[in-house]
Amino acid sequence: MEKKISIILTVILSVSMLAACGASGADATSSGSQGSAQEPSNSNAAVTDSSISEGTEEPAESAAPTSAQPSGEAPAVYMTTDISPAGLMAVYEALGREAAGNNVAVKISTGEPGGNHFLSPDLIKDLVQTVNGTIVESNTAYGGQRASAALHYQVAEDHGFTAIAPVVIMDETDSMSIPVTGGTHLSEDLVGARFSEFDFHVVLSHFKGHAMGGFGGALKNLSIGYASSSGKNLIHTAGASTTTFMVGNRTTFWNPWRRPPRRL
Numbered sequence: 001m002e003k004k005i006s007i008i009l010t011v012i013l014s015v016s017m018l019a020a021c022g023a024s025g026a027d028a029t030s031s032g033s034q035g036s037a038q039e040p041s042n043s044n045a046a047v048t049d050s051s052i053s054e055g056t057e058e059p060a061e062s063a064a065p066t067s068a069q070p071s072g073e074a075p076a077v078y079m080t081t082d083i084s085p086a087g088l089m090a091v092y093e094a095l096g097r098e099a100a101g102n103n104v105a106v107k108i109s110t111g112e113p114g115g116n117h118f119l120s121p122d123l124i125k126d127l128v129q130t131v132n133g134t135i136v137e138s139n140t141a142y143g144g145q146r147a148s149a150a151l152h153y154q155v156a157e158d159h160g161f162t163a164i165a166p167v168v169i170m171d172e173t174d175s176m177s178i179p180v181t182g183g184t185h186l187s188e189d190l191v192g193a194r195f196s197e198f199d200f201h202v203v204l205s206h207f208k209g210h211a212m213g214g215f216g217g218a219l220k221n222l223s224i225g226y227a228s229s230s231g232k233n234l235i236h237t238a239g240a241s242t243t244t245f246m247v248g249n250r251t252t253f254w255n256p257w258r259r260p261p262r263r264l
Contacts, residue, residue, distance in 0.1 A: 106133035141232035171228035190231030
């Protein structure tokens with residue numbers, strides 16, 4: 001069942017800035033020497049692939065990195081001030097890597113009911129449909145309307161995702177195990193069983209706060225986001241349980257710059 005999964009695209013959009021930013025029409029850019037990436041004036045969108053740089057801006061079309069990342073090079077971060085469907089397509093095209101395969105997954109967070117902390121379907125529609133993608137998500141471990149597949153599918157519909165593409169809740173039937181080699185706390189990661197149906201993954205992440213991690217974004221969308229409900233419990237309890245997240249040595253995961261949890 002082992003497949004080679006290519007994860008090419010990580011987009012981090014600051015939800016708090018979307019309302020304030022306007023489409024500037026700027027192309028996705030990269031530059032030549034290693035250093036700090038140029039900060040956009042009124043928005044925050046990034047796609048990571050091959051070397052962080054600073055200097056003269058180049059059009060996205062001429063800045064496509066190679067598919068193989070040389071060892072030791074810093075990853076490139078492509079910035080855009082154009083928070084729009086066209087801007088999202090520009091950063092995807094700048095990577096120079098086509099989403100290929102018979103089944104392309106597009107991982108997002110469907111967002112909690114009643115809120116708006118998720119990527120707008122209108123923003124991601126063109127990209128999702130260009131790659132002929134299926135939107136994928138996994139159930140939560142903390143209850144609510146995203147804790148069961150039936151309710152979660154309804155949330156995806158209510159938030160407009162089923163209108164732009166097929167949606168699959170990856171752990172609607174079961175989990176599958178992915179071995180963790182050399183892990184400190186985990187020997188396996190439990191992801192949704194339907195993960196194995198896809199041979200290429202595009203990951204779209206929005207930037208948000210998190211009580212335990214401080215900030216959540218691409219890494220959270222990949223690790224906790226892909227984990228099944230059981231897998232989320234396994235991660236949060238440092239491998240102690242697949243049925244609850246309220247046991248185990250959870251202080252291991254607390255940000256050292258924040259105060260420790262009030263109770264375990």
